[in-house]
Structure formats: structure tokens, C-alpha cells
Amino acid sequence: MKKVLVVEDEAHIQRLIKLVLEKQQLSVDTVSSGEEALQYLNGGEKPDLILLDILMPGMDGLQVLRTLKQNSATKSIPVVMLTALAQETVVLKGIELGAQDYIRKPFHPQELAKRVVKLAG
Amino acid sequence: MKNALLKNLQSLDGSTFGLYIRSQGFVSGALYRLDGETWVQVMVAESEASWPAAMSLDLNYSADRATQGFVKYDLSSSQQNNKGKWSYLYFPEQEFASVQLMFVVRPATGKRVRAGELHAGLEACASRCRSLLEHAQFQRATSEDSFQQHVSAMGVDLRTLIEHELRTPMASVTGYFSLLDGLEEQEQLDCFREFLPVIRDQSRFALEAIEKLSLTLEGVQSKKDNSDVVAFDPAVEVEKICQDMTHQVVDFVTPQAAERTNIVVNQAFDHACVVAASQQLFRWAFWEVLKNAVIHARQGRIEVLMYQTDNMFVVDIADDGSGLSPGSEELVFLRFYQDPSTFASRKGKKGLGLGLFLARQIAERHFGRLVYIRKQGRTGLFRFLWPMQEQDGQSLKKEA
Numbered sequence: 001m002k003k004v005l006v007v008e009d010e011a012h013i014q015r016l017i018k019l020v021l022e023k024q025q026l027s028v029d030t031v032s033s034g035e036e037a038l039q040y041l042n043g044g045e046k047p048d049l050i051l052l053d054i055l056m057p058g059m060d061g062l063q064v065l066r067t068l069k070q071n072s073a074t075k076s077i078p079v080v081m082l083t084a085l086a087q088e089t090v091v092l093k094g095i096e097l098g099a100q101d102y103i104r105k106p107f108h109p110q111e112l113a114k115r116v117v118k119l120a121g
Numbered sequence: 122m123k124n125a126l127l128k129n130l131q132s133l134d135g136s137t138f139g140l141y142i143r144s145q146g147f148v149s150g151a152l153y154r155l156d157g158e159t160w161v162q163v164m165v166a167e168s169e170a171s172w173p174a175a176m177s178l179d180l181n182y183s184a185d186r187a188t189q190g191f192v193k194y195d196l197s198s199s200q201q202n203n204k205g206k207w208s209y210l211y212f213p214e215q216e217f218a219s220v221q222l223m224f225v226v227r228p229a230t231g232k233r234v235r236a237g238e239l240h241a242g243l244e245a246c247a248s249r250c251r252s253l254l255e256h257a258q259f260q261r262a263t264s265e266d267s268f269q270q271h272v273s274a275m276g277v278d279l280r281t282l283i284e285h286e287l288r289t290p291m292a293s294v295t296g297y298f299s300l301l302d303g304l305e306e307q308e309q310l311d312c313f314r315e316f317l318p319v320i321r322d323q324s325r326f327a328l329e330a331i332e333k334l335s336l337t338l339e340g341v342q343s344k345k346d347n348s349d350v351v352a353f354d355p356a357v358e359v360e361k362i363c364q365d366m367t368h369q370v371v372d373f374v375t376p377q378a379a380e381r382t383n384i385v386v387n388q389a390f391d392h393a394c395v396v397a398a399s400q401q402l403f404r405w406a407f408w409e410v411l412k413n414a415v416i417h418a419r420q421g422r423i424e425v426l427m428y429q430t431d432n433m434f435v436v437d438i439a440d441d442g443s444g445l446s447p448g449s450e451e452l453v454f455l456r457f458y459q460d461p462s463t464f465a466s467r468k469g470k471k472g473l474g475l476g477l478f479l480a481r482q483i484a485e486r487h488f489g490r491l492v493y494i495r496k497q498g499r500t501g502l503f504r505f506l507w508p509m510q511e512q513d514g515q516s517l518k519k520e521a
Contacts, residue, residue, distance in 0.1 A: 012293040012319050019300060084288035105292035109299045 002120045003027040005047040007037040007064065008082065009056045013105075017051065020109040024117050034059030038067060041074050049120040052099070054083040054090060062093060069098040078119045082107075159184065161210040161220055165194050165203055178203075179225040182210055286330045290323035325372060352510055355396045355403065355434050356388055356427050362407050363425055366415060373416050381421035384411075389428040395510040396434055398487045403507075406483040409476035410438050410491070410503045417442035433489070434509050439502035450493045450501075454481045 004021055008014045009032050018028045029047065031037050034056055050068070054061035061081060068074045081094045081102040091102050100119055103112055165178055178194040192210070194203040210220075297316040301309050363384045371379040396403070414423045418440035426437045445453055454477050481491040489507040496502065 010289055010293070012323060013289065013296075015319075016293060016296045016300070020296075084292070105288045106295040107292060109296050 008053040034064040159212040290327040293323040406480040414440035
């Protein structure tokens with residue numbers, strides 16, 4: 001079963017995404033911060049896709065993305081940005097850093113599921 | 122003359138500034154432009170933790186880069202000091218594009234400590250949104266303290282932070298409703314029961330954010346229609362608000378924390394008092410400060426004490442939490458500031474950081490005050506002061 005790591009500080013959004021993706025027969029792990037995400041990955045876990053919120057306290061999503069793509073062990077994991085930010089510059093920055101796709105909040109659960117399933121292979 | 126000028130200032134759309142002088146104190150104020158004249162309103166904070174004795178604060182000010190004048194603020198412990206009082210710089214018949222304020226702190230030793238330099242733009246703004254953003258950028262450029270650094274460290278500006286705070290709860294609401302589509306009737310009903318608290322919770326957050334943004338963008342003063350000012354007993358209102366909070370506390374804290382929340386209300390006077398204010402804004406301001414106490418209480422105990430002093434109705438709100446970080450006593454009233462020590466105690470929601478800012482604006486709009494008083498170590502309390510009415514109905518509102 002394919003595994004997705006959800007990096008999102010809002011508990012309700014975490015739960016919503018988990019419900020949506022588990023219906024698609026995906027295994028879902030969740031963490032609440034950029035620091036926790038890096039700890040999770042440094043612990044040897046290798047998800048098939050990372051769904052990454054941008055605006056989080058502490059280490060934001062773009063910093064996490066940069067770190068992931070600089071590490072040979074994690075740079076090949078596809079990343080989808082999850083963002084409430086309407087600014088194109090933030091999205092473009094993410095793509096520049098190596099994100100495969102982005103989803104804007106509020107999102108349609110079916111749309112989220114379709115994109116994640118496609119990229120997780 | 123002074124009353125008329127004060128009234129004119131308060132009806133203007135003034136851009137405000139705040140400068141925290143680390144380990145010293147806080148200076149705040151506002152800039153106004155009216156009928157071709159320019160005003161700068163300055164207040165030196167009277168926080169108990171600030172301004173060591175026998176000091177002064179010098180203000181050198183210029184407008185459009187041309188030197189204008191000099192003001193000295195007495196910060197000594199004498200009764201005639203300038204702490205907590207408004208003062209004005211007045212430029213008659215001159216409409217300046219910018220005003221520069223340079224504060225220099227003079228401690229007791231006589232050694233000069235440069236406090237900081239502020240550059241304030243007075244451009245006419247077509248919309249309040251743009252005004253808010255420019256003000257935020259101005260604060261980021263000139264603030265000596267860490268609250269804007271905190272926001273900047275997140276890699277976004279304040280406008281995008283606002284967008285995030287609205288879009289995220291709406292993502293929850295729309296997402297959970299969408300999940301109900303396509304389900305069988307019974308499954309839909311079961312899921313709806315499960316999702317309903319989340320939907321209600323997130324909708325309320327979104328509405329609160331919109332309400333706060335509306336108050337911030339329009340200005341508290343424009344919300345205060347004179348016809349809304351009524352005379353009422355504030356002690357009765359405080360009791361009602363505390364009762365309401367007891368029923369709604371589960372919206373702000375975990376169920377376990379809600380279970381142990383205990384709001385204790387005492388009053389140290391035995392006759393009714395009356396204030397003249399917008400009852401709605403009074404309730405809103407007190408609610409925000411009380412909510413803050415509920416969220417940050419450790420064992421759930423909140424003490425509300427009402428008393429009267431010097432023709433003021435005073436309410437002290439204290440929680441049993443760890444208190445604000447040292448040095449945050451005035452920062453906490455700045456727009457979008459969130460004390461880092463408080464992140465862990467919020468129920469998964471950071472909020473906009475506007476509640477205390479607006480509560481203070483409301484208090485000051487009514488010639489009252491809202492301050493944070495630090496007690497032993499890191500604990501402290503929030504104190505509201507509202508001017509009372511005389512029994513014959515004459516207002517006792519104090520002039521700044």
C-alpha cells in the first residue's frame with residue numbers, strides 16, 4: 001500500500017486529509033511541523049509522497065522542501081505543496097525548489113485525492 | 122479648544138506606530154492629517170516594568186527631513202512625570218508627507234542610549250487594506266523588537282498571514298461538507314454528527330477572524346456610532362460575560378481543560394456604578410481578554426476582580442498560566458503579535474493576534490485603558506480601566 005506523509009499544523013485539516021486519502025486505499029502518516037517531518041524522515045521512513053503545508057510556525061514548508069531536496073535520501077520523494085496563500089510567488093518558489101504540484105486551500109477533497117493518487121504512483 | 126482638537130483627532134484615520142525600546146519601555150502613537158495640518162500623537166507607556174527611575178526620553182522630530190523641534194519626556198518617579206500621558210506635536214497649516222521621530226533615552230547615569238528612529242509616512246490611502254499593509258511594512262522596517270521578526274521568519278508578509286487565517290478554517294468547512302457527498306443516508310448522518318463540531322468550530326474561527334479584520338481595517342472609531350453609546354452597569358455586564366464564557370469555553374480549549382476551567386468573579390464595592398460606552402464594544406473587548414485568560418490558564422483558574430478607584434471602574438483578569446515572556450508587556454497589544462510562550466496552549470489555532478490590540482483600542486476609544494501588569498516572576502494580569510459616570514449623568518471621561 002502506498003504511503004503518504006502529511007505535514008500540516010492544523011489538526012482539523014490533518015484529519016480531513018487522512019479521511020480523504022484512506023478512502024483511496026492509501027496509508028497516511030501525519031506530523032504537525034516541519035521539524036517533526038524531518039525527524040520522521042531521518043528515522044528511516046520513506047513515504048511515496050509528501051503533502052506539505054507551507055505556512056507553519058517554526059520551520060515553514062519552503063524551508064522543509066529545500067532541506068528535503070538537498071538530501072540524497074529524500075530528494076526523490078514527490079512533494080505536493082498545500083497552501084492557503086494566494087500569492088503566485090510562493091507557489092513558484094515551491095516549484096523552483098522541486099515540488100511536483102500544489103493544492104490551494106480550500107480544496108475539494110476529490111481533487112486532492114486525484115492529484116495525490118496520481119503522483120504517489 | 123483642547124476638547125475639540127481631541128475629538129477631531131479621534132475621528133481620523135490615523136496610522137499608528139509603536140517602538141519598543143528593549144529593556145527600557147515603550148513608546149506609541151499615531152499620525153494624523155487634517156485640513157492641511159499635521160499632528161503627531163505620542164504616548165510614553167507607564168508600564169511598571171519599564172523606565173528605570175530618574176530617566177528622560179528625548180524626542181527630536183523633523184518633518185520632510187527638515188528639523189522641527191525637540192521634546193523632553195520626564196520619566197522620573199515624580200508625580201509630574203510624562204508616563205502614560207498623551208502629548209502632541211502640531212504642525213499648523215502644513216501638510217507633510219513624512220515625519221521623522223528620533224527617540225534618545227537618557228538613563229540616570231547620564232549616559233545617552235539611542236532608542237531608535239521612526240520614519241512615518243502620511244500618504245493618503247484609498248482603502249484601509251492598503252493602509253494596514255503599509256503600516257505593517259512600516260513597523261517591520263523600523264521595529265526594534267522581535268514580533269515582526271517572528272512573522273518575517275515564517276517567510277510571508279502580514280497580508281498573506283491574514284489570508285491563511287481565513288482560508289484554513291474554510292478549507293475545513295468545505296472539505297468536511299464535501300466528504301458527506303456520495304455517502305449513503307445513514308452513513309451521511311453518522312459522519313455529519315462526527316463532523317459537526319469541527320465545522321462549527323472552524324466556522325466560528327473564520328467568523329472571528331473576519332470580525333477582527335473588519336474592526337482593524339475600518340478602525341474601531343468608525344464602529345462607534347454615537348447613538349450606540351449607552352449608560353450601563355459594567356459589573357453586571359462582566360458577570361454576564363463570565364457566565365457566557367463558562368458555557369462556551371469548550372470552543373477554545375481541550376475538553377479536559379474546559380472541565381477544570383473555573384472563573385471566579387469578585388467585586389470590591391457595594392454600590393452600582395455606571396459607564397457610558399458602546400455596550401457591544403465593551404462586551405467584545407472584555408470577552409477577548411477573558412478568552413485569552415481561559416486559553417492560557419494552566420489549571421483552569423481565572424480570577425476576575427472588579428473595583429473602583431479614582432472615578433474609574435477597574436477589572437483585573439488573572440489566570441494561573443505562566444504569564445507573558447519578559448519584555449512582552451506592551452508588545453502583546455501590537456497588531457499580529459503573538460507571544461511565543463503561548464503557542465503551546467492554543468487549541469490548534471494560532472489566531473490573528475488582533476484580539477488584545479483591538480481590546481485596547483476599544484478601551485482607549487472610551488477614554489479608558491487596558492494594560493498588562495506583571496506580578497511576581499512571570500505571572501501577571503490584564504487590567505481594564507473605564508471612566509465612570511457621575512450620578513447626575515455628567516460624564517467623567519478624562520482628557521488625555
